[in-house]
Amino acid sequence: MASSITDVYSMFDTSIVSDALDKHDIDGVITGLPPAAPAQTTVGRAHTMRFELVDDPGERTNFPYAMLNELREDRVLVIDGVGPDISCWGGNASRLAENAGVAGMVIDGGYRDIPEIREGSFPVFARQPTPKSGQRRLTVEAVGEPLKIDGVTVNPDDLVVADATGVVVVPAEKAAEVAETAEATLREELLVERKIETGATVADLQGDDHEF
Incomplete structure (x- = not known):
């Protein structure tokens, strides 16, 4: 059975995807949203x-249930919060x-219960x-x-890839093209790694015109 696009993107880290986006002149990199724990990663389509x-803090609002009722299987929930505090x-x-x-x-905003989240396996990236x-x-407005x-547009169904290096967003309509470029970029990266492991020097790599 053919792999889904999210399965394909799960092969890449954010640096590989960012390099692929550069080759398509797409700026999809969001910084400053680290994972709760360094090893956490996530890949999926954006919701x-x-x-x-x-206006009147203290009254009940639709938060948090309007958010919790939007939990979707295999999706990355992307939230524009009101601020980190x-x-x-x-x-x-x-x-x-x-x-x-x-x-x-x-989450472009704050979050809490950090020890619990770090002990669990669910990945959370936040400000x-x-x-x-x-x-x-808070109220859920949209x-x-x-x-x-951070200047990056996130549309529903865009591909989101996140790890300890950052968060990368791939426009849904470009996901297949960028994935092909990312696969080629990954092959080049692995080739450079193998050459270094077997003793290649900087001069060797420069002579072979590698990018890394």
Whole structure:
């Protein structure tokens, strides 16, 4: 059976995908959203969501259930939060997302319960930790609309690849083309690694016109 596009992208780290995007003149790199634990990675199609601050903090809002009802199997939930000082996510949300088969979280905002998330296996990438709850402070304003994070547009169904180096977004309509380029880039990278392991010098690599 043919591999899905997400299976193909699971072969690549973010550096390989970023290099492939460069060759297509696409800027899809988001920095400053580290994983809760260094080994966490995620690959999947984006399911987008945007939050806003409520006008009258203290009253009940649609958060968090409007968010939790949008957990989708094999998707990366990408959230445009209101800022790093208010939590959009926590330990129990991670457990629910893992149970639902969600691929991972990318949050342009704060999150909390860091020890629990680090001990678990569900990958969370976010701006920074904060203990301040989003309940009664946040509202879910939009689901399934384009977002802009650090100048990078994230559309529903775009491919998201995230690891300790960063977060990379591949436009859905370019995913197959970029994957082909990433496969060629990975082959070149592995060739350079093998040459170095067998004693190649800088002069050898330069003479063979390798890029790395």
